[in-house]
Amino acid sequence: MSQAADSFSGRFRRWARKRSIWVFHVNAASCNGCDIEILAALTPRYDAERFGVELVPSPRHADVLLVTGTVNAQMKDRLRDVYEQIPEPKHVVAIGACALGGGVMKGCYNVGHGIDKVIPVDLYIPGCPPRPEALLFGIIKLVTGEPPDRREE
Amino acid sequence: MSEEQDRELRKTGAGLMEYSPEGIMPFGPVHPSLKEPEYFSLLLEGEKIVDVQARIGYVHRGIERAGQDNTWIKNIYLFERVCGICSFAHSIAYSQAVEALSGFVVPKRGRYIRTIIAELERIHSHLLWLGLVGHWTGFDTLFMWIWKDRERVLDLIEAITGNRVHKSYSTLGGVRRDLPDGIAESMKKEMEFIQKRVDYYSELVRTEQTIVVRTRGVGRLSQDAARRLCPVGPLLRSTGISRDVRVEDPYAAYDEIVPEVKTSNEGDIASLLKLRLDEVADSCRMILEAMAKLPEGGYKIAFPRVVPRGDSVFHVEAPRGELFYFVRSAGSIKPSRVKIRTPTMANILAATEMLKGHTLADVPVVLTGMDPCFGCMDRLSVVEAGSGREWMMNGEQLRTFGIEYYSGKG
Amino acid sequence: MDSQAISEIAAKTGGQAFINGRIATITVKPEMLRDACAMVSSIPGLYHLSTITGIDIGEEIELQYHFWKEREFVSVRTMVGKQSPQLRTVSDVLPSAVLYEAEVHDMLGVLFQGNALMGRKLLLPDNYPKDAPPPLRKEANPEEIRRLMGLE
Numbered sequence: 001m002s003q004a005a006d007s008f009s010g011r012f013r014r015w016a017r018k019r020s021i022w023v024f025h026v027n028a029a030s031c032n033g034c035d036i037e038i039l040a041a042l043t044p045r046y047d048a049e050r051f052g053v054e055l056v057p058s059p060r061h062a063d064v065l066l067v068t069g070t071v072n073a074q075m076k077d078r079l080r081d082v083y084e085q086i087p088e089p090k091h092v093v094a095i096g097a098c099a100l101g102g103g104v105m106k107g108c109y110n111v112g113h114g115i116d117k118v119i120p121v122d123l124y125i126p127g128c129p130p131r132p133e134a135l136l137f138g139i140i141k142l143v144t145g146e147p148p149d150r151r152e153e
Numbered sequence: 154m155s156e157e158q159d160r161e162l163r164k165t166g167a168g169l170m171e172y173s174p175e176g177i178m179p180f181g182p183v184h185p186s187l188k189e190p191e192y193f194s195l196l197l198e199g200e201k202i203v204d205v206q207a208r209i210g211y212v213h214r215g216i217e218r219a220g221q222d223n224t225w226i227k228n229i230y231l232f233e234r235v236c237g238i239c240s241f242a243h244s245i246a247y248s249q250a251v252e253a254l255s256g257f258v259v260p261k262r263g264r265y266i267r268t269i270i271a272e273l274e275r276i277h278s279h280l281l282w283l284g285l286v287g288h289w290t291g292f293d294t295l296f297m298w299i300w301k302d303r304e305r306v307l308d309l310i311e312a313i314t315g316n317r318v319h320k321s322y323s324t325l326g327g328v329r330r331d332l333p334d335g336i337a338e339s340m341k342k343e344m345e346f347i348q349k350r351v352d353y354y355s356e357l358v359r360t361e362q363t364i365v366v367r368t369r370g371v372g373r374l375s376q377d378a379a380r381r382l383c384p385v386g387p388l389l390r391s392t393g394i395s396r397d398v399r400v401e402d403p404y405a406a407y408d409e410i411v412p413e414v415k416t417s418n419e420g421d422i423a424s425l426l427k428l429r430l431d432e433v434a435d436s437c438r439m440i441l442e443a444m445a446k447l448p449e450g451g452y453k454i455a456f457p458r459v460v461p462r463g464d465s466v467f468h469v470e471a472p473r474g475e476l477f478y479f480v481r482s483a484g485s486i487k488p489s490r491v492k493i494r495t496p497t498m499a500n501i502l503a504a505t506e507m508l509k510g511h512t513l514a515d516v517p518v519v520l521t522g523m524d525p526c527f528g529c530m531d532r533l534s535v536v537e538a539g540s541g542r543e544w545m546m547n548g549e550q551l552r553t554f555g556i557e558y559y560s561g562k563g
Numbered sequence: 564m565d566s567q568a569i570s571e572i573a574a575k576t577g578g579q580a581f582i583n584g585r586i587a588t589i590t591v592k593p594e595m596l597r598d599a600c601a602m603v604s605s606i607p608g609l610y611h612l613s614t615i616t617g618i619d620i621g622e623e624i625e626l627q628y629h630f631w632k633e634r635e636f637v638s639v640r641t642m643v644g645k646q647s648p649q650l651r652t653v654s655d656v657l658p659s660a661v662l663y664e665a666e667v668h669d670m671l672g673v674l675f676q677g678n679a680l681m682g683r684k685l686l687l688p689d690n691y692p693k694d695a696p697p698p699l700r701k702e703a704n705p706e707e708i709r710r711l712m713g714l715e
Contacts, residue, residue, distance in 0.1 A: 029212045033237025033318040036281065040307075043300035073688035073712045074211045104231050107222070108215035109698050109705035110688070112714045129237065129318050210686035217670075218698055218705060383611050383659035396611070401633045466586055466629060466636050468613065479616045479629070494614035494663075502659060 017063060017089075018143045020052040024062035024086065028079050028115065030069025033129040034096040038066060041132035048136055059085040064139065068129075070098040070111040071118050083119045091142055094121045095135065097128040104128075201512060205505040220491040225251060225460055228488065230321055235493060237318050238281065241274045242471035244323040247491070249404055250467035250480040251325055255460050261406070263327035263452040268406040269443050270314065270322060271469075272436040276347060277306045278472035279429045279436075282524050283354065286426065289517040290367040295357070302350050305343050312336060327453030337444050344437045351434045358426045368422040372507040372519035375420060384503035385496050386474020387428050388523055392420040398470040410443050412436075422522040458486050471496055473524050497524075565606065569637065572602045588627075590640045593650040599639045600628055601656045608632040615663040617671040619701045624648050624671055628660075645700075649674035672697040688712065 027035055041048045042055055056062050059082045071079055083092065094115050097103035102113040115121060125138040216235055220228050232247045233240040245267050252259060259267075280303040287295030307317045313332060314320040322328055358364045374384070379392040389396055397414045399407040415431045417424035462484035468477045474496035483489040504523045511519060566580075569587045573580035576599045578591035591599045604610050613629040613636075620642075628639040643650055652675040654661040665680035667673050669687050684691065687698070692711035696703045709715060 027212070029214055031234045031237045031240075033234070033240070036237060037318065040300065040304070043304075044297055045301060045304040069212070070214060072212070072214055073690060073714060074213070076714070104234055105214050105216070105219065107705060108219045109703070109708040110213055110215040110712075110714075111709075128234075131317065210684065210688070213686040213688075215698060215705070218703075380610055381658050402631075464586070466638070468631065475613065475631075477613045477629070479614075479627070481618060490616075490618045492614065492616040492618075498614075498662065498666075499659070502662065 018052075020054070021064055021139060021143055022054050022056045022062050023064045023066050023139070024056055024059045024082070025066045025068070026075075026079060026082055028067055028069040028075040028099070029072040029111065030096065030098060034068035034099075037129045037132055038068070038095070038135060041135045046132040046136060048139070051136070051140055053136075053139060059083075060087065062086050063090060064142065065090065065092045065119075066095055067092060067099050067115050067119075067121075068095045070102050070105045070108075070113070071115050072110045072112065076112060076118055079115065079118055091122040092119055093123045093125060093138060093142060095125045095130060097126060100124050100126055202508050202510065202516070205508045209501065217491055217493060220488060222487065224486050225458070225488065226325060226456075228491070229324060232491070232493070233319055233321065236495065238278050239274060239471040239473065239476070240319050241270050241323065242469055242476050243493075244320070245271060245405065246467055246469040246471075246476050246478045247480070248323050248325055249469070250465045250478045251460055251482075251488075252456075253467060254463050254465040254480060254482055255457070257326060257454060257456065259327045260451040260454060261448045262331075262450050263454075264406040265410075265443050265447050266328045266332060266452055267323060268410055269440055270310065270320065270328075271405065272440050272443075273306055273310050273313075275436050275472045276433050277303055277310070279433050280306065282521070283426065283429065285521050286368075286422070286518065287364070289521050290364055292361070292363045295354075295364075299354070302347065305346065309336075309340060309343055312339070324453070324456075326456035327451070329453070331452050332447075340444055341441065344441055348434060348437045351430055351437070355427065355430045355434075358423070358430070364426070365423065367515075367518055368426060368522075370421050370423075371511065371515050372422045372425075372522045373420050374503055374507050378506050379420075379503065382502040382506060384474070384500045384523075386470070386472075386500070386524075387425055387432070388474065388500055388503060390414065390416045391424045391428050393418040398468055398475050402468065404467070404469055406443065409446065410439050412439060422518055425522055459484065460488075473497060474499065500524075565635075568606055572599060575602065585634055586636045586638060588638045588640050593641050593643050596626075596628075596639065596641045597651050597653050597656065600653045600660075603628075603630050603637050603639055604657055606632075606637075609637060612657050612659050612663070615660065615667055617667040617673060617699065619645070619671060619699060621645075621701070624673060626650075626667065626673070628653070643673060647674075648672065649676060651675070652677040654678050670697055670699040672700065 025035070025038055040046060042053070059065070065083060065086055067079065094100055098105055099115050102111060105111045106113060112118065123138055123142045125134055127134055216231060220231060223231055229244050229247060233244040235243050280299050284296040284299035284303070287293065287299065310320065311317050313336060314322040322330070374388065374392050376392045376394060379389055379394060393416050395414050395416045397412065399412045400414050413435050415428055415435070417428055460482045462482055465480045468475050476496055477494040479490070479492035480488055481490040500523050504520065507519050507523065508516065566582055566587070569582065569589060570580045573589050576591045576595040578589050578595065578599065581588045581590070589599055589603070604612065609630050609632040611631050613631045616627045616629065618625045622645055623642040624645055626641050626643065630637040641650070648671070650673070652660070652664060654664060655677065661678060661680060662685070664675040664678045665685040668675060668681060669685045674681060690712060692708065695708050695711055698708060
């Protein structure tokens with residue numbers, strides 16, 4: 001850990017980041033199932049905003065990139081562009097079976113097998129589609145390094 | 154092609170879909186459902202939209218080809234992943250096309266259960282859409298309310314099928330499981346709840362100015378244009394043409410549980426709001442009726458691995474309109490061709506027609522109004538006629554722009 | 564099913580009509596396809612073109628234009644040679660056909676003369692390999708296409 005990161009402002013920044021996770025969502029040739037579950041996670045039943053998670057409309061404002069779907073030929077370069085626009089520190093979450101390794105679409109002529117062949121991935125959330133609880137669990141685990149229920153508060 | 158022919162084609166709407174290099178976006182407008190990602194580039198004259206160009210294909214995966222390499226039963230799990238919102242419509246359309254080819258008849262109970270799930274899916278899809286219209290008109294409270302109510306429908310779907318989104322519930326020859334015990338009571342409770350909420354929302358979208366100002370007279374589609382461009386589903390019915398596959402060509406148990414087809418003569422987004430809410434109320438009634446009439450007996454028959462040679466054409470009324478399946482069997486364990494035409498594919502031409510003549514501020518509402526799901530609006534490229542200047546607006550900026558534009562007009 | 568109208572159309576266009584349950588099929592020559600579609604769509608209530616299905620059947624490509632009304636389907640069917648498949652567009656009489664024709668063009672390489680979308684990609688990516696066959700042809704190999712597009 002560098003000295004700057006250990007300074008007060010560095011620690012403050014890390015503390016603040018963990019409590020305001022702004023996510024940007026890319027649909028890279030997904031069937032929409034994962035996308036509606038991401039939206040469901042933000043609405044009152046699951047309410048991701050209580051953890052500071054907010055969906056932002058521009059990658060330049062985001063900390064975390066949520067990617068759903070098998071990356072197809074059209075979306076491959078565009079996904080990489082979006083990834084490069086996100087400021088550091090950034091994390092990528094692959095959501096759903098398709099984003100992990102192709103899922104049922106594996107072998108189709110226009111799909112890549114998993115987004116980790118295009119951009120580096122920090123966290124994989126399996127499921128077809130994953131439940132909103134799984135999404136919340138994954139994102140909290142990503143920023144705290146621990147499952148939410150074991151977090152020291 | 155001569156210039157005259159070209160002009161003629163443009164007049165009929167056929168020239169709309171070309172796109173030119175200045176319209177290409179750095180990052181595609183991803184449409185969440187399978188084959189219908191759309192990219193609209195708008196030709197503006199000041200505020201007014203004079204031409205619309207669309208480019209689709211950003212979510213193309215090649216499912217039709219993959220369907221030729223899978224066995225008949227495996228294809229159910231593939232085809233329901235064409236779309237996450239109307240996944241059950243896809244699986245019953247495919248199952249019934251194959252059943253028609255084999256000449257097997259699904260037991261009555263199985264057909265009733267299919268009808269119930271299809272209607273639950275319609276409720277969840279329409280509510281989802283209504284919430285998004287609320288979001289794009291700047292009425293986020295409506296969005297949050299509706300999505301909260303929608304969770305109760307998803308709970309019911311989960312209790313019956315075991316999953317919220319991709320149900321994998323329909324199979325060749327019926328449904329995979331029987332209804333769980335005690336579902337009738339919770340179904341009754343939830344449907345009554347939804348019906349009460351729908352009454353409230355109907356009143357709300359009729360009177361609340363936030364919605365009324367943004368939707369009345371917006372995105373108008375004439376009946377002539379509808380006949381020409383063949384849109385399907387609520388979009389077609391909002392122009393006064395009464396056409397519903399469930400009534401005209403009944404499948405599952407729709408010959409006994411008859412839906413009431415609602416039409417409207419306005420053809421604008423406000424009428425679509427009313428139409429879809431009426432359909433939700435009607436679906437609630439149909440589900441309760443189907444639960445009351447639910448016959449005893451088997452829900453599934455054994456289905457052979459090989460399907461006899463022949464062609465089969467089948468369509469169902471998905472939440473967004475007519476969903477079309479063509480299946481050809483060569484008498485083996487795999488289909489030799491499956492063709493899918495999803496409702497949004499039929500509606501794109503109509504959507505470009507609806508956008509013309511409106512202002513930039515109306516774009517998100519009109520595009521949501523045709524129910525293409527929401528992702529396509531995340532980026533739009535705007536070309537200003539005259540100066541040739543091009544700038545990008547993402548969905549959020551456009552939404553803010555629309556809200557500010559209308560807030561000045563009371 | 565209005566079998567009389569169907570057989571009349573078949574007689575006028577020099578084709579064959581075949582009715583199987585709720586599906587009527589009219590098989591015509593490619594040059595008569597546009598006329599047959601225009602006649603079918605002028606039967607009252609039958610204006611709705613559901614879609615166009617293209618099938619690779621070996622030596623030829625089969626095209627089916629599906630019209631729908633109430634409990635009946637009418638499919639206008641034709642075959643075009645696989646070497647240089649082309650025929651005249653129906654989008655001037657049926658504007659909704661423009662997208663479906665473009666889809667068949669993409670997937671099977673059939674050229675529709677007069678369609679505004681020919682020569683462009685509708686569903687396929689712009690970098691779809693030029694020397695690979697269209698994806699729904701029998702000779703197309705998904706693995707090979709993926710390799711050429713750099714998806715491996």
